[in-house]
Amino acid sequence: MKSAPVTIKDIAKALNISISTVSRALRGMPEIHPDTRSAVMRLAEEWDYQPNQLAKNLAKSRTKTIGVIVPNLSYYFFSAMLNSIEDAAIQAGYSVLVCQSNESYLRETMQIQNLLRSQVEGFILSLSRDTSNCAHVERLIQKNVPLVLFDRYADNMAASKVMVDNREAAFKATEHLIENGCRRIAFLAGPPQLVLSNQRLAGYRDALTKHGLYMGDQYVFHCDYTQENTLMQTLALMSLPQPPDGLLTVSDRIAYPAMYAMKQKGVRIPDDVAVVSFNNEPLSSLFSPSLTSISQPIQEMGMETVRLLLRQLEATDGPITPETTVMPTQLVVRESSLRMKSADFLNGVLSS
Amino acid sequence: MKSAPVTIKDIAKALNISISTVSRALRGMPEIHPDTRSAVMRLAEEWDYQPNQLAKNLAKSRTKTIGVIVPNLSYYFFSAMLNSIEDAAIQAGYSVLVCQSNESYLRETMQIQNLLRSQVEGFILSLSRDTSNCAHVERLIQKNVPLVLFDRYADNMAASKVMVDNREAAFKATEHLIENGCRRIAFLAGPPQLVLSNQRLAGYRDALTKHGLYMGDQYVFHCDYTQENTLMQTLALMSLPQPPDGLLTVSDRIAYPAMYAMKQKGVRIPDDVAVVSFNNEPLSSLFSPSLTSISQPIQEMGMETVRLLLRQLEATDGPITPETTVMPTQLVVRESSLRMKSADFLNGVLSS
């Protein structure tokens, strides 16, 4: 039971002037007489007038709003990206509508439709785990709706993308394990339909091959990002006839339960199994052992994503050719992968 | 550069009928002739017609939308609450607009204003860390805008609230520490302006007093929820002339860095210091030692929050008297607080 909100019509009536004058005064147009303006402002203030954004947007046929859909905001990576995206968007005068797909293809499709109906002018999108069919995204592209994908994208899509060099990152992570004496390196991958998971898998294979350690994918297991599933996959991995002595995981969120399961089994980290992961969440440094992880430049990725979208939003002449930005990663070495032999340690100390 | 979206007017023109007929057909009104309806539907489908939600809402003067403002979605508690709230809201035919205050009072005020302008019909709100002045919320109440606060609320506000029994929870957590042999129990509290922090502080004091262990607040330190600050406070705590042998923290998010700092200092957990915390995040069971924590019924809290809001939204006769729901918590005991003396252990084994 709330009273009807005050409109410019109310103000106009009270002041005995026309609504257009009120409208102009409120928006600070220069042609308005100072007295009129101050009278309008006073009343608006006093009545706590709030412009109706719906009406405003409808009248201008513009919302200056972009829709953001991510799989799940409880993942550090996505909530951090959201913050970065929001900052950049606000900076550019846009506001943001956020939705979660909850890793569901169906929900993703519905969210796109909802946002479309809410007249968002463009999309920033990271695909759900269960999205293999991309017809819904293709339709956006066909309609020339400005769109940028980040992190979780699909191949063969004529859309702008922002991502890190997943292959290279996995390659250097794997090499790091090799340098630390690992010979049987396992990979806890993500769902097979995730491009980024496959790219990281490729980097992992390449590194092993380069060092003559590739023995097929017997050490590759796929996880679905849930804790239970990861625990199971890890146990399966460790009960292999020849258990691994090194482990690469596709995400910190997978590394945590994996490390837990191994510790429960009496496996020492890094001595028995060295671990490297992806994402470098703030928590990864607090675990014991602290977790070596690939860090992504989240801040910059968010800004870049918005930049690519703005380029499309503000394009005047025809559809824009999609751009892809590949950003660099950094391996943050911590305890979970450091197996310093005493000789190496001494060398390190002496040479510094 | 996207082409103008199709409207009912376009469909009407193409079919040579009036827009009202199209509108009715699209909404499945019974009075429409089957042939007309199917013709309209066909074209709408073919052209991928999307109703303009702005226009719809403006015409109906209803948005069926509720605004949710939380401090930060990267906290597990808040993103989990959001999921629960969204589910319940959708269930009731409402959609949700989410905003983060980023723990800033200013931002919180702006978000409220933005949501108000977007014509949300009600608010679900958890106050920012920096919110001590509550004029912005009071104004909502004065305007009779439906509103429910959860978790982070302020006292003396005539609004509906959902929370857990913080005092009781802290009391039983502290008693648990005492039962496990702790005699000098410290409390890493949150910012002093957070009501929930003070309530937990009260429960902590009461438990100590009851057992004759209260020695003033020399063991109470306030954290601001950042990792760095928590590390510092923990180090300060441990360098007290008589360091604590038990630790209660106001949040898992504070417990993680605290445990990390202690381990760095060679403090053994739980032997030297036993730890109990709040929130029972999924990760708390993966740390080593696994973390004893107070669990809140997030799913139920979200549903209850929405229920209280709906009661206001759908009230017809005058303003509703605010309701407060206090929900139960559960102490989930794990390794960080379990100091089983060998005798107890044997008893436990023998009696089972």
Place this chain on the structure above:
DNA sequence: TTGTATGCGTTATCAT
């Protein structure tokens, strides 16, 4: 400097 009139895309109240 101000007012009038029209439109934004839809719903809803009249008629017909």
Place this chain on the structure above:
DNA sequence: ATGATAACGCATACAA
């Protein structure tokens, strides 16, 4: 069963 037409709250081109 369908068609005009007036809202909804605001912006804006055109008049005055």
